[in-house]
Amino acid sequence: MAEILSLHDAVARYVEDGATVAMEGFTHLIPFAAGQEIIRQGRRELTLIRMTPDLIYDQLIGAGCAKKVIFSWGGNPGVGSLHRLRDAVEKGWPRKIEILEHSHAAMACAFEAGAAGLPLAVLRGYVGSELPNVNDQIKFIDCPFTGERLAAVPSVRPDVSIVHAQKADRAGNVLVEGIVGVQKEAVLAARHSIVTVEEIVDDLDTHPNACVIPGWAIDAIAVAEKGALPSYAHGYYARDNRFYREWDAIARDRDAFTKWIDENVMNVGGNA
């Protein structure tokens, strides 16, 4: 049953050093506030799972929280590279990180399979790609009915998943609206889950087939107003595309990055 906690307490309770963490939100509703809370709390040795690491993992990687990243597209969308990810992979700063890379289709299916409680996902994928040569978690099975060779990947089953959503009601039921990505799958696939929300309301006021995650399938709800910025929250605020562009210069330089983290993450109170 979802407990309504401060973001500080939710992260302190559920994100442990060494944990496997999925922080999802496909471009939309990326849980930046929670990511920065993890940086503030100095978590280390995390295995970070996300289809698109985006700026949120660039920040966590640059801050030294990650030992491994599992992803399928590691760029700054429409802008260029994730320089902190690249610096860690190419030069080992601030530490060498391990990467395991998939395609989007495989990761989406792996989240789906995780939510479905299965150990594997099966897809018609990776045909002719050399990704299976560098990712030993991509295997192939033969369909027992047609003989077709299909790809198989392990399902995603994180220790903790964190997503951001528009709103929760007082019982902790959460509404996700707009580009829903793999957020619901991430929550359902995880052992524990934290959902940050823009606000808590009396009534979700929605339609019969809305993407609502029941409170009893969530561990903690934390209010984090504007918690998805610089990404966006459909119905609340727009994507800060300018910041995405500005990040390129900030993240390109180790000192500029460190200064930015100090000023914008470490020396602020967070949403606690």
Next chain:
Amino acid sequence: MAEILSLHDAVARYVEDGATVAMEGFTHLIPFAAGQEIIRQGRRELTLIRMTPDLIYDQLIGAGCAKKVIFSWGGNPGVGSLHRLRDAVEKGWPRKIEILEHSHAAMACAFEAGAAGLPLAVLRGYVGSELPNVNDQIKFIDCPFTGERLAAVPSVRPDVSIVHAQKADRAGNVLVEGIVGVQKEAVLAARHSIVTVEEIVDDLDTHPNACVIPGWAIDAIAVAEKGALPSYAHGYYARDNRFYREWDAIARDRDAFTKWIDENVMNVGGNA
């Protein structure tokens, strides 16, 4: 691209003798008008797929349209047996039919896999059940990651799927709302699809994550007002629970059934 046709023409064009047909709608939005149109047109040798054959297939089976039924729960919900299904299976009237039975979980996954273009569905299912002894389409595979034994069933990929929905817009985009069952999956899994609707509107007037099937994924739209009765259409009319009870007596007796079909299906114009 969806073409708006009369129900008569849609059925005449897409439902051929010997076809594999899925007519879905999980209790809700069962396409009765279309089923009765198939009876009127005298189609024969159909393989009928449906999780719950319900009264719609009881009618088709009793009218001699089916040679095989693939299903997972073959009762009159809350009332008792499907007497026409039983009479065909137990006594071969009006003809012997073949049955292939699954569990709901397996059929739901098989529809999902069909929509996903896969040849098989994988699930943690049929553990300890004797259904695999009598259904050679249930096989087992070993997970290449964990070694766990999982069930596999062939995906559902009908020649034609027929579903009923609340409304379509003039471009043939369809809104399904309420209990959505496996209707979308049925449409996407099929080679051809017919959607009957309560009405055609200018604007679906819905929300960002509504269950909308685009017109380009559908072959034919046909207006069939009250086309789901005696089942129901959320927002339009309620389930005729009394008729479901009355069906028991009608279907129990071959003559009463034949008379009912004559009076209510054969000798009416249909929605053409």
Next chain:
Amino acid sequence: MSPEEKTLDYTAGEMMTVTAARALVNGMTCFVGIGLPSEAANLARLTHAPDVVLIYESGTLQTKPDVLPLSIGDGELCESALTTVSVPEMFRYWLQGGKVDVGFLGTAQIDRFANLNTTLIGDYQAPKVRLPGGGGAPEIATNAGEVFITLKHSPRAFVRDVDFITTLGFGRDGKGRDGVPSIGQGPTRVISDLCVMKPDSATKELTVVSLHPGVTRADVVEATGWAIRFADELEITPAPRGEELEILRGLKARTERAHAGQ
């Protein structure tokens, strides 16, 4: 039992439903079968377990119907649900995904190892009686945390060995769940109109743990198709309380009116 409760009139069916309802703990997530389980689960929700979460295979999550559904997908279920998901999602994410604490099932036949038969009586190729089939039960029984079963007692329903295992209890030998990964506990109690049974912790054979008021061991033995055992410390099931009966009767009356309506 207080004197005024003792004098209450109730039917064996009401006794069964009230006892089944009491098995549900407030806050549990329950995947509800149609018929008797649905009646019991909703009674629980309207009495001691207001926060029991009811899930139906039609995709309706956390539903609070005012009248009992006739089918598993009546409009009432969707209208009173927190949200409604597709049927594949229901079986994949919610049931197989491990979100269901208890599956509540009815059945046509049950055997001493709590295996359920809803497929057919007789031989598969030439059935004497064709039953509806598996529906959601085979995977509810293995993917839910545990399973409650409720059905009326009779020698045709309680048989030594079911003609067909549609849905696993503990298998033909009581060992059907041993060593199976990610499987639920299986049937932890069976509630009939005569008594409550639980699987023996060692052999998994169904054993009577509680007799309903006024029911004798002989009544149960006579209505059971195998030589059923009784627990050493056999209890008497508490009789329905007045409030429970009142709410149950109100629910059934509302339901009757609603279904006759159209």
Next chain:
Amino acid sequence: MSPEEKTLDYTAGEMMTVTAARALVNGMTCFVGIGLPSEAANLARLTHAPDVVLIYESGTLQTKPDVLPLSIGDGELCESALTTVSVPEMFRYWLQGGKVDVGFLGTAQIDRFANLNTTLIGDYQAPKVRLPGGGGAPEIATNAGEVFITLKHSPRAFVRDVDFITTLGFGRDGKGRDGVPSIGQGPTRVISDLCVMKPDSATKELTVVSLHPGVTRADVVEATGWAIRFADELEITPAPRGEELEILRGLKARTERAHAGQ
């Protein structure tokens, strides 16, 4: 070409985008990659192909953005879509399910068999340059009916053999799709700022079929990392029309303003 069109000023980039846009046929269902493909696909929609169906991997089905998205999941895409589905559904039902006529991709590197590399330059364990990775491309390229590719010409981009096949064109030997069940046709055209290339029908090696106005064979040879062949009947790509340029420039100006906005 009419005289007034001949005198139009346009950039090589505009030439590329207009040519790429023209490849899309009205009514086609197109799975759109971010960047150049998105620009081209939306130009097509705003010019000759108003009913082209644009799908983005963020789950937005049949979207009609007024400005180009910076990311694959900008709010604009959802707000102007027919509906928005989950990302697993997008990849499973819509792409893998065979509903996409054409996948429109950009890339960092492409080789003579139209294999794409968006993973890295150099060795996998010690990369010289780490690129973003596969994203949606590996399965778009195999599950869409056919694939269009657009990128700027340079010897670093057009290489004989990619360092890494992220996404299948026709494999290391041109035979990578032979005998593979349920696979799309693969890349049927590559549009650069210099020319249009198609795979040779026999060898699958990319061959120049059309030079953009003012571009010479030598220009293409110089900008290509292998000895590229030219079709026997080499055409001149029609220059952009005034209306196309006007709409493209309007789209880019609106986009620029929108993205600078916040």
